[in-house]
Amino acid sequence: MKIGFLGIGLMGLPMAQRLVDAGHLLTVYNRTAAKLEPLTGGTIAHSPQEAIANSDCVILMLTDASAIQDTLFSDASKLTEKTVIQMGTIAPLESQAIRDQVVAAGGDYLEAPVLGSIPEARSGSLIVMVGAEPQQYDRWLPVLKIFGSDPVLLGSVGSAAAVKLSLNQLIGSLTSAFAASLGLVTAQGVEVEAFMKILRQSALYAPTFDKKLQRMCDPLRVTRRDRDYSNPNFPTKHLQKDINLFITAAQSAGLEVSNVEGVRQVLDRAIALGLAEADYSALFSAIVPE
Numbered sequence: 001m002k003i004g005f006l007g008i009g010l011m012g013l014p015m016a017q018r019l020v021d022a023g024h025l026l027t028v029y030n031r032t033a034a035k036l037e038p039l040t041g042g043t044i045a046h047s048p049q050e051a052i053a054n055s056d057c058v059i060l061m062l063t064d065a066s067a068i069q070d071t072l073f074s075d076a077s078k079l080t081e082k083t084v085i086q087m088g089t090i091a092p093l094e095s096q097a098i099r100d101q102v103v104a105a106g107g108d109y110l111e112a113p114v115l116g117s118i119p120e121a122r123s124g125s126l127i128v129m130v131g132a133e134p135q136q137y138d139r140w141l142p143v144l145k146i147f148g149s150d151p152v153l154l155g156s157v158g159s160a161a162a163v164k165l166s167l168n169q170l171i172g173s174l175t176s177a178f179a180a181s182l183g184l185v186t187a188q189g190v191e192v193e194a195f196m197k198i199l200r201q202s203a204l205y206a207p208t209f210d211k212k213l214q215r216m217c218d219p220l221r222v223t224r225r226d227r228d229y230s231n232p233n234f235p236t237k238h239l240q241k242d243i244n245l246f247i248t249a250a251q252s253a254g255l256e257v258s259n260v261e262g263v264r265q266v267l268d269r270a271i272a273l274g275l276a277e278a279d280y281s282a283l284f285s286a287i288v289p290e
């Protein structure tokens with residue numbers, strides 16, 4: 001299959017590599033050409049239009065809806081009879097608006113955002129959530145399975161975007177709640193491991209706590225040091241984007257979101273501390289001053 005891929009960032013690189021390794025004829029485009037260097041195989045396009053023209057299907061793994069406008073719609077005439085599979089994290093309304101633009105240009109559109117990060121993208125074990133019509137899902141399932149063994153059809157376009165934002169709201173809320181508790185425990189001089197032993201036995205425990213503990217404060221020295229936010233799989237700036245998208249979508253659904261607004265303030269503070277590109281566990285530093 002001839003596939004175009006727009007957005008070779010942290011996630012796009014391992015995902016594009018899997019498509020090449022599975023034998024697809026891939027044409028890739030990235031705004032910053034240097035990021036294409038680690039990709040083995042595939043053809044490099046010098047513009048998004050070139051990648052689209054060389055393909056039957058175009059996969060998007062771009063930051064946000066504005067990046068999609070800048071690339072996919074730089075020349076909408078190229079979209080006739082192409083299928084666009086949008087895999088980044090955007091809002092339900094944004095996804096539906098992009099679908100309408102693609103359809104108006106004579107193309108087809110489905111959304112397939114993913115849960116999981118770089119390790120899962122490399123191993124093909126992402127959780128792929130699909131917003132599409134059943135026949136679109138059946139048609140593109142073999143391609144989606146390259147990223148995760150069991151893509152889930154959730155409903156029409158918008159439904160998978162909503163589920164993805166709901167999951168990322170949990171990432172922000174759980175991580176900031178854990179950081180605050182960890183902060184009080186350490187301020188009181190209680191052994192972190194004693195706190196963790198109780199937490200792990202309780203119904204409150206989430207596996208992400210231990211994963212992020214290693215970066216926030218590492219009593220067992222699994223990493224080299226405390227507050228180690230280097231080599232992010234998912235940077236703070238993207239979690240901030242997703243929490244903002246969640247708040248907007250939840251407010252238009254009539255939900256009360258003051259708890260999530262608190263998470264947004266924490267992320268805003270982390271960004272103000274210069275931690276936009278750091279791993280999102282850096283929100284610990286916004287809650288617990290050094």
Ligand SMILES: NC(=O)c1ccc[n+]([C@@H]2O[C@H](COP(=O)([O-])OP(=O)(O)OC[C@H]3O[C@@H](n4cnc5c(N)ncnc54)[C@H](OP(=O)(O)O)[C@@H]3O)[C@@H](O)[C@H]2O)c1
Binds near residue numbers: 035066088118
């Ligand atoms: N990282 C994760 O763990 C993870 C997991 C699931 C979903 N996601 C979502 O997947 C998407 C991509 O994430 P990522 O971590 O791969 O992000 P990333 O490393 O920041 O990559 C973003 C990509 O978008 C491109 N881009 C941004 N603005 C652009 C513009 N105006 N014009 C053209 N290209 C533009 C970037 O190009 P340049 O290289 O030129 O900047 C880059 O290729 C995001 O929506 C993110 O929320 C991420």
